Amino acid sequence: MPTGDEVSGTPGETPDPTPPEDSGNGTGKAAGKAAGKAPDTGATARPEPSDSTANPEDPEGAGSAESSRAAAGTETVGATANTAAPGNAGDAGDPEVPTDTEGTGATARPPRRRTRLRTRIGVGVSLVLVLSLIVMLTVPAGRDSLRSLWCEITGGVCPAEDLPPITEEEQADWRERVSPQDGALWGNYVALGDSYSSGDGAGDYAPETAVPGGCWRSSNAYAHLIEDEFDFAGSLAFYACSSHKGREMLDELGTPESQIERVTEHTSLVTLGIGGNDLGFIPVLRTCIVRMPLLESGVCTEQEEDIEKRMRQFEETLDTVIAEIRERAPDARLLVLGYPRLFPEEPPAMYYTLTVNDQLWLNGIAERFNERIRNAVYRADGDVYGSRGTGSVEYVNTFSALAGHEVSAEDAWLNGIVLGRFGEGLKVDRATFHPTAQGQMSIAERVRLQIVEGPERVLYVSRETLERVDESLLNTELGGPLDPVHAPSGGPSDAASASPSESPVNEAGG
Numbered sequence: 001m002p003t004g005d006e007v008s009g010t011p012g013e014t015p016d017p018t019p020p021e022d023s024g025n026g027t028g029k030a031a032g033k034a035a036g037k038a039p040d041t042g043a044t045a046r047p048e049p050s051d052s053t054a055n056p057e058d059p060e061g062a063g064s065a066e067s068s069r070a071a072a073g074t075e076t077v078g079a080t081a082n083t084a085a086p087g088n089a090g091d092a093g094d095p096e097v098p099t100d101t102e103g104t105g106a107t108a109r110p111p112r113r114r115t116r117l118r119t120r121i122g123v124g125v126s127l128v129l130v131l132s133l134i135v136m137l138t139v140p141a142g143r144d145s146l147r148s149l150w151c152e153i154t155g156g157v158c159p160a161e162d163l164p165p166i167t168e169e170e171q172a173d174w175r176e177r178v179s180p181q182d183g184a185l186w187g188n189y190v191a192l193g194d195s196y197s198s199g200d201g202a203g204d205y206a207p208e209t210a211v212p213g214g215c216w217r218s219s220n221a222y223a224h225l226i227e228d229e230f231d232f233a234g235s236l237a238f239y240a241c242s243s244h245k246g247r248e249m250l251d252e253l254g255t256p257e258s259q260i261e262r263v264t265e266h267t268s269l270v271t272l273g274i275g276g277n278d279l280g281f282i283p284v285l286r287t288c289i290v291r292m293p294l295l296e297s298g299v300c301t302e303q304e305e306d307i308e309k310r311m312r313q314f315e316e317t318l319d320t321v322i323a324e325i326r327e328r329a330p331d332a333r334l335l336v337l338g339y340p341r342l343f344p345e346e347p348p349a350m351y352y353t354l355t356v357n358d359q360l361w362l363n364g365i366a367e368r369f370n371e372r373i374r375n376a377v378y379r380a381d382g383d384v385y386g387s388r389g390t391g392s393v394e395y396v397n398t399f400s401a402l403a404g405h406e407v408s409a410e411d412a413w414l415n416g417i418v419l420g421r422f423g424e425g426l427k428v429d430r431a432t433f434h435p436t437a438q439g440q441m442s443i444a445e446r447v448r449l450q451i452v453e454g455p456e457r458v459l460y461v462s463r464e465t466l467e468r469v470d471e472s473l474l475n476t477e478l479g480g481p482l483d484p485v486h487a488p489s490g491g492p493s494d495a496a497s498a499s500p501s502e503s504p505v506n507e508a509g510g
Contacts, residue, residue, distance in 0.1 A: 175390055176463045180454025181230075183392070183461060184333045187268030188234035188474050191223035192249075192259045192325075196339065196443075197240035197273035199223075201415045201434030215241035216430075220437035222444035223271060229448055232269070234474035237262050237485075242430070245277045246317040253324065256483040260324050264477040266469050267329040268461075271396075271447060273337040274321065278314040279307065279369055281339075285433060288362065289353050289417065300358045307365060311372055318376045322393055326380070330391055331461045335450055336377045337396045338370035340443070342414060342433055344406050351408045352417055359408075370399055381455065390460045396450045401442045402435070413439035 178186075191197060199205075199218025209215040217238060218224075227236040239259045252258040263270060276282070284307065288300040318336075325334055343351065343359035351359060374395045381393040405413035415431045435443060479485035 174463055175388075175460035176466060178459050178461050180333075180459060181452055183454070183459040184269040184451045185230055185232050186461065186466060187232075187266040187332070187469055188237055188264070188477060189223075189227060189232050189269040189271075190237045190263050190267050190329075191221075191226075191240050191271050192262070193240040193271070193273035193337070194244045194275075194277055195240075195242035195430075195434060196276060197221065197223065197271065197337070198242050199240075199440055200242040201431035202437045202440045204437075213243075215244075217241075218437075218440070220440050222440050222447055225441060225444035226271070226447055226451070229444075230451065233469070233471070234266070234268070235478060237267075237478050237480075240273070243277060244274065246274045246314060246321050247278060249274065249321055250317065250324070254482075258480075258482070260321070260328070261482050262480040263325050263328040263332070264480055265329060265331075266465065266474055266477055267332045269451070270325055270329060270332050270334045271337065272321070272325070272334065273339075275314050275318065275369065275373060276339060278317065279310050279365075281366075281369075282433065284365070285362070288358055300354075301361055304365075311369055315372045315376055318373060319380070322376065322380045326384070326391070326393070330389065331465050332391050333451075333454075333459070334391065334393045335396050335447060336373060336393065337443070337447070338373050338398050339366050340398045340402045340414075340435070340439070341366055341400060342402075342407050344408060345403070347408065349408075367399060370397070385457055390462050390465075392455050392457075392459055394450060394455050396446050398443050398446050401446055402439055405439070405442075407433060412436075413442060 195201070195216065198209075198215050199221025200216040202218040202220040204219040206217045206219070209217045217240065221238070221240070223236060223238050223240065239262045241259065244259065249259055253260060255261070284300075284303055287303060322334065322336070325332075341363050343354075343363050345363070347356045347359040350356065354362075374397075377393050377395040383389075384392060402413045405411055407414040407416045413436050415429070415434050415436060417432055475486060476484070
């Protein structure tokens with residue numbers, strides 16, 4: 001048991017350097033007992049400073065928590081604990097070491113000075129970062145570096161790159177933006193294609209074309225209906241011809257019989273319906289219909305492999321046909337038509353010898369063929385737009401143009417199978433499965449809508465072309481350079497005096 005002098009720290013004596021063990025608050029209790037037995041030697045125990053004395057910068061009310069703990073019955077212990085052991089943390093005077101001044105497990109709060117210093121450092125760093133960001137965004141070189149860094153971090157998710165500088169030629173744009181209708185009407189209209197475009201099956205044929213092997217051009221064809229619907233600056237040059245093929249169009253280039261050579265520089269609209277004969281659609285139908293025995297179901301579908309091959313070949317042919325037309329009339333709107341569905345979407349029954357499955361299969365062939373035509377058109381127009389060109393290449397969807405009036409309907413807009421005389425059986429005529437006059441009107445409506453609505457992009461025409469074109473020039477170009485409607489010897493004045501309604505069409509077969 002230590003003496004009173006040892007506990008009170010009598011001068012000249014060295015206390016035991018080994019602090020007593022602290023088991024919970026046992027040390028505080030031992031110190032209290034020792035303090036009770038110690039004689040009054042004149043030494044005064046140091047009072048425990050309150051929070052307000054130890055840290056005058058504490059916010060108001062900070063000492064109240066310590067006072068509450070003192071009120072729990074530890075005032076006497078706190079008053080004498082500092083004299084119990086010189087090695088106690090409270091006696092060391094180190095403000096950085098948390099102390100348990102009351103033996104209750106509570107520690108003193110760290111000084112506010114260090115917290116304030118850390119806050120100031122954080123604010124300073126933030127200001128530096130903000131200023132750096134502002135500099136990087138306002139200075140071009142810094143902005144570019146920041147964008148490059150962002151692209152690397154995000155793996156290529158970059159802001160839109162700056163467009164290339166505009167050239168002098170682009171600043172003075174050589175093109176003029178036009179509405180869809182104006183883009184189609186400023187020049188001549190040239191109608192090309194096969195029997196679906198010539199109007200074979202619609203009646204009222206031009207006499208010189210209504211002969212075996214002729215073109216069978218009908219006044220009810222959609223080309224004439226379009227001419228009547230719109231006010232073209234020029235005239236209609238109608239050269240679609242029955243039985244024509246896309247391959248034949250290319251083979252005849254450079255000859256007076258060529259359809260493509262009818263297209264000239266000041267053509268504003270070209271309609272083109274071609275490909276059915278390249279596919280051999282009528283022979284395919286004939287094979288399906290005229291078969292022995294009549295109910296043999298595999299005859300139709302066995303043709304599919306050959307049909308698929310011809311489809312692929314024609315797609316390449318169409319690419320070339322479109323390019324040849326575009327070369328001759330770069331400012332024109334070129335409208336390429338698909339083919340209508342021949343049978344109902346859900347056939348109710350057999351059509352002569354064609355089963356329901358046969359009809360569905362034939363509808364599917366037509367739909368797939370239209371898709372190839374459309375793909376060729378989209379590729380060509382993408383090239384036009386991507387190269388900042390003029391004119392357009394557009395697809396006209398006619399697949400459902402005869403809906404409700406297919407060949408098996410009571411009010412059909414298609415010519416059906418012709419029954420021959422007794423004993424002759426079924427006859428697939430030249431005009432079989434071709435639109436009637438009413439069918440041509442329905443197709444013309446699809447073409448009309450395309451002219452009015454235009455492609456899903458802006459249209460341009462060469463400014464020079466629009467400034468140069470006039471009625472005399474348009475009349476001179478009718479028929480093309482190899483077979484002009486107006487002979488060159490007549491001169492521009494004679495060509496201008498000819499009535500557009502009298503001489504827009506060269507009806508020679510071919």
